[in-house]
Amino acid sequence: MKPRLISDLENDKRWGRNILRASAFILLFILLDLTISLFMQTGIERFYGLKGDASVLMIGHSHLMLAVDKPQLEQETGLKVAKYTREGVNMADRKIMAEHYFSTCSDKPKTVILSIDPWLFSGEGLSSNSWLLFLPFMNNKNVNDYIKTSAGSRFDYYRYKFIRSSRFNALLLNASIRGWLGRWDNLKIGIVDTARYSDPESLRNFRPITFNSGLMNDFSSTLRFLKKENVQVILLNTPIWKPLIDAQRQEYEKSMYLIDSLAQKACPGAEIVDLVPQFSADTRLFFDPIHMNPEGQRVVTEEVGKYLIGIRREAAGMGKK
């Protein structure tokens, strides 16, 4: 005896036509999926300067993203800059970013500016989903391995693998649109709300500085990787609002000391550029306690530009004698 479903289908006069329609729909979806993901991917690569030939590469998270302006830096130094910065990426993510950039670029950069901050070894406070930002680069082996271990389930992993548009999200759409438009502007307009942080307790709880040995290892291995790539490494500590540092002064000092000593061991030539003493007391430069506003970005970029020109001159034997 035939199963009911089979006889239902035999009696369904529109079955064949609907199958054709559904197949056409699936094809249309695949086509849209490929087209949109290609558009998004290209924009993102432009935004981060991937597959390029920049001579300066910046790697970091939102601190660096909002503290240094790529077009201004390029204009002031005359150097081509790639700004590979993403929101919420921890030290492990930054390591993947460095490896990813070097595996895709057409020409190796000569200088790498790696963002550091007192929370470099704090596991908490950054996005636990930052790995999602790597999804567009699943075709890269390092990134693919990272996603395989980070994805919640096998289902999620294969969904990202086969439905390309699922690799993107609102943040990546933003990056892609900016990449296509060639805009890197800092839109965090405004000044830190001092009244909101007037209570010292709220500053202490803003984001406690802790020390995770795994992240320390990631930091060391990132530096070792960069040393192997034979690039000049600059560890840039972007400004942090002074009251926030004062609230955890001891931990801050300890963190900076650890960064210095680990850097000396893993990559002896690495230089630390600490912009905290110079700018942290100027409240007008901050959007919030850890992020610069456009004015803050302008002055910090100027300072980084001067530093880059200085070391280039030194390297070319034109420095002060």
Next chain:
Amino acid sequence: MLFNSFEYFVFLPLVILAYFSIPFKWRNPFLLFSSYYFYMSWKWEFGFLMLITSLVNYYAGLKISSSADRGKQRLWLTLALIVSLGILVYYKYANFFIAEGTALLHTIGFNIRQSYLNVILPVGISFFTFQALSYSIDVYKGKLHVEKDVVQFLLFVSFFPQLVAGPIERATNLLDQFKKEQHFSSDRFLEGSKLILWGLFKKVVIADRLASYVQQIYASPETYGGSTLFLATFFFAFQIYCDFSGYSDIAIGTAHILGFKLMQNFNLPYLATSIKDFWHRWHISLSTWFSDYVYKPLGGNRVSKPRWIFNILVVYLVSGLWHGANWTFIVWGAIFGVLYVLEHYGDKLLTKIKIDAFFYRSKFVHVLRVILVFTLALVAWVFFRAENMSDAWYIVTNMFTGWNKLPYLGSSAFETVLAFSLIILLYIIQILQYRGVVSIYMGSTVVPRYLRWAGYAMLMVMIAMFGISSAQFIYFQF
């Protein structure tokens, strides 16, 4: 098992395949088994509560129909009401009454230690309780023949597409559909799938995107200015609409594939031109339930004016309480009740001074009325969403002031702008629906097929890109 989970999209095709493959006599037991599996995947103990409520109403129905004595019939109906509502009250309202009772005793000088019951609210308990009760009441009123087949009755209460968040179906509509053999139809499959896709889009792309902003602002409203509070409330209005109507669409689409017709639960509520109109378009299955089983038995509008006002207020207060054990829900219901009454007398006044014709026919006034109703609904939504009365009061008294500062745009301004753009997209689609250009609920449309299919493909891409998965539906808690 959530409609927006991977498990559901494995469960559903398996159920469809098996349902249409097995002989008719096994289909209802199979659907019953699937429905209990679906429900017990949350917490298996909940299944027994639903079973008790169902069996009590089933038995009461049998007893009511077998007795000619009206007193005995009333006794059986009362028993069904006490047991069903007793379970609901115990799980949903006991702690609320304990807290309020203790507070009251404190006020009058009794010092009693407050201790709460350790109970978890079963998902969708208000929905299946009301659905089961509607059967007993209809049998008692003689509107419905008794259902002797226990499997069919249990299935009527537990039918998985609409079990946890409605539409609250009537036995007069759904029960008989289980008696008829359904045949698989590829047309129905495609239509149902489109509705599921649309519901999923509203839930995972719009509602869940708005949820994170709303959650952030409503968690500490006192730290934000008026424009931010307004934006959060505006977002919540669309969050709850997309969340709940999205669920209903998936429910209706799923049932449609299986061959069952569920009632429409939403009909463009934010295009309503009056409060009355709003309630004809919002959560239609609940509004009609209250109308049939609370409002009409109280006398409806065939009573004196003061009594009519009382009836209206009772219906809306009970409706508020149905949503949750909190004063905020009660006030939410009261606001709509008061607005309903005021609107009624306002309309009478317009007729009396003879400007009603202008008021109802002018397109400009029509748009103004839509905006006014939406704004009033926004005020009511504040109470629905706020954690407590003091937060709600703070938001209501501040959301229309302090607009000289731009609203806070959330941790990602782009996300917030995207959310706003999605609301505009939704509104455009709804206006096209309103004007009959597009049809979501299996109706005819003037949009060419290739454009529609491109639209569906785009919806799928947007779900893949912007979908935020696995967030619970808001109405599950009711």
